[in-house]
Amino acid sequence: MSILTDYCLWTGQRVNRTKSAVLFSKRTPTSTKSRLAKLLGCCKVNELEYFGLKFSMRRLKRLDFAPLVQKARDHTLGWGIRHLSMAGRVTLINSVLLPSAVFQMTHTIIPKIVLNDIEKLSRSFLWDKDPSHRGLHYASWEDVARPRCKGGLGFHASVKWIGALWARIAWNIIGSPLGLLQRCLSLMVWRSLAPREGSREVGR
Template sequence: MLFGKHVGRRKRKSIARIMGFKTVKEFNYLGIKMTLRRLSYDDFQFIIDKTMKLLSIWGSKILSVAGKISLVKSVLLSLPAFYGTHSLVPKRIPDELDKISRNFVWSKSDGSTGLYYVCWEDMYKPVSKGGR
């Protein structure tokens, strides 16, 4: 049983004893941490760990860039959205997932990075103004 901070200690004990429940400060329900405090970065570290585990599995397969993008969009980038519907996800988590996803999409099997696309307007500018 989870109690708010305005319920006294004696009242908590008596309610828990009458109902036969154990009192806790936090618990996991369907993979989501339920607590009365604001969740921190460390509470969402499992998302990063899960992402790294998935990428290690996917990295061993030969995937096209389109296949990698599809996997990232459908699986990796949906994780913070799912957990964000139940609690506030710290901004560092989606930022870190975005960085990990970009590295996965653009890296090659030999460890080098792939081609980065640039818009045409930047390409036909003079070199002195940042063009090619």
């Protein structure tokens, strides 16, 4: 409670408890959940959404990202395929469709099948002349995803971004050993800021 109180004093903001919720780990005892929720004045939830991100203590599935795929599909229908040149389609794919999942990929683990769904929408948007009729694909996705200097259209393969985004998170942890995320992970996994080499916790 003191953290929230100090935050409100420093920023001049107030916590809207009617719109706030608290998410607990599955290992938290029921009595502790009820006591903390009552103390905070917030309701208990099993899942919550924040800025379009779903937070849950379970592994997110394909169905959880259905709104993301639907939003990409709505984009393709709203743009109107017939009235766009090939260059216009390429620009929209590179600037809107493929990057649409990057924000969520930075914060959550997205199943590869979801990224494949978005790439499938991008392929259809690129080649199909009508949303209801499949057009002739003149080149494979692997070819058009190559850099322009190698004869491709410069599309970014979303699946290949996963490793780079996770590596950035790891680099931030290494570069800021006293950061908030590092300290939280230390308490949750390592139990100390300097885990012993070869310990079981480090392997996890």
